[in-house]
Each structure stands twice: as structure tokens, then as C-alpha cells.
Amino acid sequence: MTILTLENIHKTFKNGDVEEEILKGISLSLKQGEITALTGASGSGKSTLLTIAAGLQPPTSGHIYFESHDLAELKPDQIRHIRASQFGFVFQFAHLVPFLTVEEQLIFMLDVSDSKQNKQQRAAEIKRLLELVDMEHRRTAYPASLSGGEKQRIAIARAMVHQPTILFADEPTASLDSKRSKEVMTLMRNLTKELGITTLMVTHDQDTMAYADHMIEMKDGCLSQPV
Amino acid sequence: MNLGWKEIKRNKIRFVILGSIVFLVSLLTFMISGLANGLSQDNAALIKNLPDGTLYLEAEAEGNYSFSSIDSEFQEDLLAMSDEVTAFSIQMGFVDDQDDKQHSVAFVTSTASDDFAHADHGEVILDQSLKEDGIAVGDILTNQQFDGELEVVGFVEESKFSHAPVAYINIQDYQDMYRTESLQILYTPEEQAAINTEHLQAYSPAEFLNTIPSYQAEQLSLNMIIWFLVVISGMLFGIFFYMMNVQKIGLYGILKAVGVKTSALFKMIWLQMLLITIIALAFSISLSHLFNLFAPAGMPFHLTAITTIQLSVIFLIIGFAGATISGFQIKKAEPLQAIQQGES
Ligand SMILES: Nc1ncnc2c1ncn2[C@@H]1O[C@H](COP(=O)(O)OP(=O)(O)OP(=O)(O)O)[C@@H](O)[C@H]1O
Ligand SMILES: [Mg+2]
Numbered sequence: 001m002t003i004l005t006l007e008n009i010h011k012t013f014k015n016g017d018v019e020e021e022i023l024k025g026i027s028l029s030l031k032q033g034e035i036t037a038l039t040g041a042s043g044s045g046k047s048t049l050l051t052i053a054a055g056l057q058p059p060t061s062g063h064i065y066f067e068s069h070d071l072a073e074l075k076p077d078q079i080r081h082i083r084a085s086q087f088g089f090v091f092q093f094a095h096l097v098p099f100l101t102v103e104e105q106l107i108f109m110l111d112v113s114d115s116k117q118n119k120q121q122r123a124a125e126i127k128r129l130l131e132l133v134d135m136e137h138r139r140t141a142y143p144a145s146l147s148g149g150e151k152q153r154i155a156i157a158r159a160m161v162h163q164p165t166i167l168f169a170d171e172p173t174a175s176l177d178s179k180r181s182k183e184v185m186t187l188m189r190n191l192t193k194e195l196g197i198t199t200l201m202v203t204h205d206q207d208t209m210a211y212a213d214h215m216i217e218m219k220d221g222c223l224s225q226p227v
Numbered sequence: 228m229n230l231g232w233k234e235i236k237r238n239k240i241r242f243v244i245l246g247s248i249v250f251l252v253s254l255l256t257f258m259i260s261g262l263a264n265g266l267s268q269d270n271a272a273l274i275k276n277l278p279d280g281t282l283y284l285e286a287e288a289e290g291n292y293s294f295s296s297i298d299s300e301f302q303e304d305l306l307a308m309s310d311e312v313t314a315f316s317i318q319m320g321f322v323d324d325q326d327d328k329q330h331s332v333a334f335v336t337s338t339a340s341d342d343f344a345h346a347d348h349g350e351v352i353l354d355q356s357l358k359e360d361g362i363a364v365g366d367i368l369t370n371q372q373f374d375g376e377l378e379v380v381g382f383v384e385e386s387k388f389s390h391a392p393v394a395y396i397n398i399q400d401y402q403d404m405y406r407t408e409s410l411q412i413l414y415t416p417e418e419q420a421a422i423n424t425e426h427l428q429a430y431s432p433a434e435f436l437n438t439i440p441s442y443q444a445e446q447l448s449l450n451m452i453i454w455f456l457v458v459i460s461g462m463l464f465g466i467f468f469y470m471m472n473v474q475k476i477g478l479y480g481i482l483k484a485v486g487v488k489t490s491a492l493f494k495m496i497w498l499q500m501l502l503i504t505i506i507a508l509a510f511s512i513s514l515s516h517l518f519n520l521f522a523p524a525g526m527p528f529h530l531t532a533i534t535t536i537q538l539s540v541i542f543l544i545i546g547f548a549g550a551t552i553s554g555f556q557i558k559k560a561e562p563l564q565a566i567q568q569g570e571s
Contacts, residue, residue, distance in 0.1 A: 047567070056484060056562050077488075084486025091566050095481040097230070099237035108228050112487050142237070170566065 003198045004053065004166060005029040009062035011048055022048050023059070024221035030166065035192060035199040037209050040218030046202040047170055049218065053200060054087055054168045055079040066166075085113045088159035088197070090169040090188075094151035096143040102130070102154050103139045106161045113162035129157040132191060149180035153187065160191055167192060169201040173208055185211045231495040235502065242503060245467050249460060249507035253542055256456040257515035260538060261530035263449035269527040270445065271436050273317070273335065273388040277342055282435045283413040283427040290428070290438045292317060295411040298426065302410065306338060311419045313340035314410040316401060317388055322351075322368040322377065330360055333388035336401035342414070344383050344395040351377040354392035355384055359524060373404045389439060457541055464504075464549030468496055472556035479557050480565020492557045500550040501543070508539050 011023040022045040030036055038046050052059045055071045064071035066086075071079055083089075096105055106126045110117065117125065130136045133153040143151055152172065159167055172188065173181035189211045192199050201212065209215055217224040235242045268275065274282075288295035302314050315337035321329045332353070337343040344352040351368060362368075368377045377396065386393040402408060415422065421429065430438070437443045472479070479492055512535055522528040 051563060051566070056566075080483075080486050080488065082486075083484070087486075089485055089566075091481075093568075095478070095565070097478060097482070099234045100228075100230075104228060104233065108230070109485065111228050112482075112485060 001032040002029045003032050003066070004200075005063075005065040006049075006053055007063040007065065009049070009052060009064070010060045011045070011052060012060045022221055023052070025062070026221075026223055028216060028223060030198050030200055032198055033193065033196050034213040035189065035201060035211065036214045036216060037212030038200065038202045038216050038218065039204065039209060042204075044218040045221060046218055050168055050170055050200060050202050054089070054166075055083055081114075085162065086165045088162070088164035088167045090152075090155050090159045090167065090172040092171045092174045094143070094148075094155035096151055096154060096158070098143055101140050101142055102135060102146075105143075105154055105158050106130070109158045109161050113164075115162055125161060129161050132194075133157045133187060149176055149184065152176060152180075152184050156184065156188055156191065160195060160197065163195060164197060167197050167199045167201075169199065171202055171204065173203070173205060178207065181205070181208065229498070230491075231498040232502075234495075235499060241471075242499070245463070246503045246507045248463055249504060249542075249546075250510050252456055252460045252463065253508055253538075254511035254514055256453055256460075256538060256542075257511055257530060257535065258518070258528075259449060259452050259456070260534055261515060261519060261528045263446060263453065264531065264534060265527035265529035266445055266449070267436075267442070268385065268529050269387050269390050270442050271388060271439060272385045273333070273393055274432050274435055276385060277414065277432060278416050279432070280414060280416040280419070281421065282430045282432065283415075283422060284411070284430065286426055286428045288411075288428075290430075292411050292435075292438065296407070296409045297411065297413055299409050301424075301426070302413070305413070305422065309415075309419065310339075311416055312422075313342065313414045314338045314412065315340070315343060315414065316405075316411045318401075318405055319389060319391060320370065320372075320394075320404075322370055322394060324360075324362055324368055325366060328360075330357060330362070331391045332357075332394040333391045334401065334404070335388070335393050335395050336398050336410070337395075338398070338410070340414075342416075344381070344386070346380065346395045346397050346400075348397045348399050349375055349378060350380045350397065352381045352383060352395040353379060354386040354394075355382040356387070356392045356524075358382060370404060373400065375400065375403070389441065453538075457538070457545060460542060461545035461549045464500060464546045465553050466549075467553075468500070468550045469553035469556065472496070472553055476556060476560050477565045477568055479560035480562045483560060484562035484566055489557060493551070493554050496550050496554055496557075497547065500546050504543055504546045508542060512539065 006026060006028050009023050009026045010021065012019050012021045026049060038050065040046050051057050053064060059072055062072065097108065100108055103126060106129065110122055115122065130139060133156060135150065135153055135157065138146065138150065173184050176184060185208055203209060284290065284292055284295040285297060297314055305312050315335060318334045320334050321331055323329055335343065339345065346352050353362065362379060364379050364381060366379045368379060413422065482492065483489065515530055519528060519530045
């Protein structure tokens with residue numbers, strides 16, 4: 001089943017008088033529960049494509065079909081609501097809220113996503129995720145006292161605690177060494193499979209690509225092999 | 228979950244510092260305001276405590292009550308027509324007590340009126356501040372321009388003029404003392420129809436206060452200090468939240484990316500501002516009112532509940548404005564940039 005479909009996405013940036021077309025008519029679709037890896041040279045437009053797919057910036061033209069909506073047509077607040085409730089995000093850095101404990105990071109995300117769960121359900125869900133990322137024992141710690149890998153594991157838990165439909169990850173392991181990076185990728189793969197979450201992930205790293213179900217390469221603003 | 232509160236809890240020192248600065252500034256504002264009001268009472272309680280109404284001076288006096296002289300016949304006609312009209316006079320002078328000690332006073336005399344104390348011939352009623360100078364009921368006071376004697380028959384509260392205690396004397400004694408038949412000022416309460424004649428110039432009590440030379444100068448400078456402090460406190464909030472927001476701009480971007488509403492972020496800083504201001508005000512209000520209770524009797528300090536409430540509301544409004552203006556940083560926070568940037 002197709003979860004998200006990009007159709008003929010163009011993106012042009014203006015740098016002063018010069019217009020540069022970064023995305024030249026990209027189409028692709030994400031299938032339920034699968035991990036799609038997006039690779040390509042630096043500056044090829046991977047992050048641009050990911051953020052357009054996630055509704056973080058509008059395309060110059062084209063459509064982003066998600067459920068019954070075209071994100072290109074929705075108002076900013078409608079897109080925000082979809083991001084909060086249906087999407088999860090993991091970035092190169094964990095970007096945790098510095099004044100919240102590990103546990104509170106997840107509670108906060110549930111608040112943001114307008115989760116309808118009651119208190120007990122929430123507590124159970126948070127406990128389960130913290131166990132899955134093996135961070136139960138640091139429940140009450142603040143981000144400042146966590147290592148880079150630990151932070152990233154919390155960021156992954158935060159991105160999934162509200163059971164999003166799609167997980168968007170932009171170089172989630174770039175700030176980690178290769179051992180940590182493997183751990184985090186194994187974790188991400190296990191979690192998305194277990195929770196049935198569809199993933200779009202940008203990565204440079206050959207090792208990381210091994211965890212994906214599909215690979216797409218970007219070149220000169222196009223996909224080098226249509227999927 | 229309440230982000231604003233969590234941040235305060237985690238960064239206590241930062242917020243305590245802001246809170247204590249707001250506390251000090253607002254305390255200073257309350258103190259100066261108490262002082263301004265106290266001085267104003269000290270300078271003009273006689274006029275300020277009159278019920279709302281109108282004061283009239285002779286037009287030729289050009290706003291200086293001591294040059295004013297109401298025509299006696301005109302005054303008699305007027306008083307015969309309405310018993311609401313009062314004529315009175317104020318003269319700065321001295322009384323000598325039984326130990327030959329001199330006290331400066333403002334002699335006041337008036338036609339029959341509920342708003343002025345009435346002394347019979349040979350008697351004087353004093354403002355109670357003279358009690359502290361050792362004057363008591365039954366004492367005999369003298370005056371160099373006056374052959375007779377004045378017996379103290381009572382004291383009244385809060386009756387001062389030009390920083391001197393008021394001494395109410397009988398019209399007859401006043402006329403002997405200052406060798407004049409006429410009085411200076413006419414006063415009518417609010418309900419009374421206006422007196423229309425080109426010989427007289429009408430003043431509201433506030434306008435009349437400004438004809439007292441020292442009054443305007445005093446109040447103007449104190450009020451200026453108060454407003455400066457209020458503006459400073461607003462800027463404090465603005466600058467503080469601006470600095471905090473600049474540090475957090477990356478965080479705001481990330482929060483927006485994951486779907487937090489901009490309005491939720493504004494609510495967060497508003498809540499912080501409110502909490503800090505209310506706690507700081509609670510401390511400064513209690514302290515300044517405590518001072519109001521225990522201030523030395525000779526110190527002109529008078530802080531009213533209304534002034535306190537007004538200033539507090541102004542502090543809240545200005546804190547709100549400062550926090551909101553600095554909050555435009557939040558609006559500017561870009562989710563995209565924040566994502567690309569490294570860990571803050
Ligand atoms: N807001 C913008 N304004 C102008 N140019 C932009 C903007 N965003 C991206 N670009 C340009 O678009 C191109 C693609 O950027 P993008 O970040 O998508 O690349 P990327 O494939 O993610 O690279 P990397 O692997 O280094 O992260 C770059 O040349 C970049 O300079
Ligand atoms: Mg990128």
C-alpha cells in the first residue's frame with residue numbers, strides 16, 4: 001500500500017538574480033512499513049526533497065499526496081497538524097529540549113501530537129519505547145548528561161512515541177561513530193518494523209544503506225533510478 | 228505539559244535573577260510613588276481633601292492666591308444666596324508656644340463650612356502633626372502680629388498646606404492679624420452651579436494645586452522618575468526575553484518542525500513573564516506597604532492601594548509588551564535552518 005506519493009516535484013531557489021533548479025520533476029512513492037534510503041552527492045538536493053515531502057517547505061510545483069490530502073494545497077496550520085500527529089522526525093543532531101528530562105521529552109511529544117491516550121496508556125507507551133531504545137534507566141536524566149548516541153536514541157524514541165505514519169530521518173547517524181551508528185540503525189529498523197512505520201531516510205553512509213529496503217540516488221535534480 | 232514552567236524549574240538562577248531585578252525596580256517605583264504622594268499630601272492636603280468642586284480666585288490675582296481678594300459685598304451676596312459656598316483664606320505664618328518656641332503654620336480661616344474646621348474667637352485648631360512638637364490641647368499660642376492669644380482647642384488629621392501644618396483660626400482673629408477685611412478664595416462643591424463673573428477665575432482643585440509654586444516642581448520630577456522606572460522594567464523584560472529567545476532560536480525551529488504551534492511558544496514566554504512579575508510584585512507590594520505602616524511619622528510617605536494596583540497593572544502590561552516584542556524572534560525561527568544546524 002502506498003502511504004505517500006510525490007508527483008513531479010520541482011524546486012527552484014533564487015540566489016540573488018540567479019535561479020537554480022534543485023529538483024527537476026521528482027516522482028516517488030513510499031510503501032507501508034518500508035524503509036527508503038535517499039542517497040546522492042552533497043548538495044544534490046536530498047534534504048530539500050525530504051523536507052518538501054515532510055511538509056516543512058512547499059515545492060515550487062508538484063504534488064505531495066498523503067492520505068486524502070495534497071500537502072502542496074494545504075494551509076500551513078493544517079500541515080503543522082499533520083506533522084504533529086502523523087509524522088516523526090529524526091535529524092543529524094538529537095535536538096532535544098534542554099530543560100526536559102528524557103521522560104518529559106516523550107510526554108511533551110504526546111502533548112504536541114494531541115494524543116488521545118489517557119495517562120496510564122501514555123505512561124505504558126513511554127515505558128515501552130524507553131525500554132526499546134534501552135534508556136529506561138535514564139528516565140529522569142536531562143539531555144546535558146547524555147552521550148551523543150544516547151541523545152540520538154531518545155530522539156528516535158521521541159519521533160515514534162506518538163506512533164506516526166511516516167518517519168523522516170535526515171542523516172540520523174552522521175554525528176555518531178560507526179559502532180554507535182550501527183546500534184542506532186539496528187534500533188531504527190527494528191522499531192519501524194515493529195510499529196509498522198514507513199520511513200524516508202537521507203544518508204551518505206554505505207553501511208547505513210544496508211538497513212534500507214529501497215535505495216534511491218539523486219543526481220542533477222533527478223532520481224537516477226525511478227522506484 | 229507546561230514547557231514554560233519546566234524551563235523555569237531547570238534554569239532557576241536565571242529566572243530568580245530576572246525576578247529580583249523586577250522586584251527591586253518595582254519596589255523602588257512603589258517607594259518613590261509613596262514618597263510623591265506623601266509629599267503631595269504634605270504640600271496640599273488642605274486642598275486635596277476637599278470634596279470635588281471648584282475654587283475661585285480674583286481674576287486680577289492671575290493664579291496667585293495670596294494676591295487674591297474677594298470683594299466683601301459680592302461675597303456676602305453670594306453666601307446669602309447659597310449656604311454651599313465657602314470663602315476662605317490661607318496665610319503662611321508662625322505661632323509661638325509657651326516656651327517661646329516658634330512653629331511655622333498655615334493660618335486658615337473660613338466662613339461657616341463643613342469642609343473646614345471652625346475655631347471660635349481666641350481659639351485655634353491645629354493639624355495633629357504639631358502634637359509631636361509637644362503642643363497639647365489647652366496650650367496658649369501667640370503670634371507677633373496679633374495682640375490676643377490663641378488657645379489650642381483641638382487637632383485635626385491630615386491638614387497641611389505648603390509643607391506646614393494648618394492652624395484654623397476665627398475670621399475675626401484673622402482680620403486682626405492680617406489687617407484685611409476680605410478673604411482670598413471661594414469654594415463651591417461639585418453640585419453647586421458655577422459662579423459666573425468676570426471678576427473671578429475658576430480652578431479645579433488639581434489646577435489650583437499647580438498654582439502652589441513648589442507643588443508642580445516636586446510632583447513633576449518624582450513622576451518622571453516613576454515613569455522612567457516603569458519604562459526601564461519594560462525594557463528589562465524585553466531584553467531578558469530577547470536574549471533567552473536568541474539562545475533558543477534553534478530550539479524554537481525544531482519545535483516548530485515537529486509541529487508545535489507558534490502560539491504555544493508565545494504562551495510559554497507569557498506565562499514565564501506573568502509568573503515572574505506576579506511573584507516579584509507580591510514581594511515589592513508587601514514590603515512597600517509594610518514600610519507604609521512603619522514609616523517614621525515625620526516622613527511624608529503615603530502609598531495608597533489604588534496607586535499600588537494601578538502601578539502593578541502597568542508593570543504587567545509593560546512586561547507583557549516587552550516579552551511579546553522580543554517574542555518576534557519566535558516568529559522568525561525557521562524549522563529548516565534549525566534542522567540543518569548542529570547541537571546548540
Ligand atoms: N533555502 C535555500 N535557498 C537557496 N538555496 C538552497 C536553499 N536550500 C538549499 N539550497 C541549495 O540547494 C542545494 C541542495 O541542498 P540540500 O541541502 O538539499 O542538499 P543535500 O543533498 O541535502 O546535501 P548534504 O548531503 O550536504 O546535506 C544546495 O546547493 C543548496 O545550496
Ligand atoms: Mg542534507
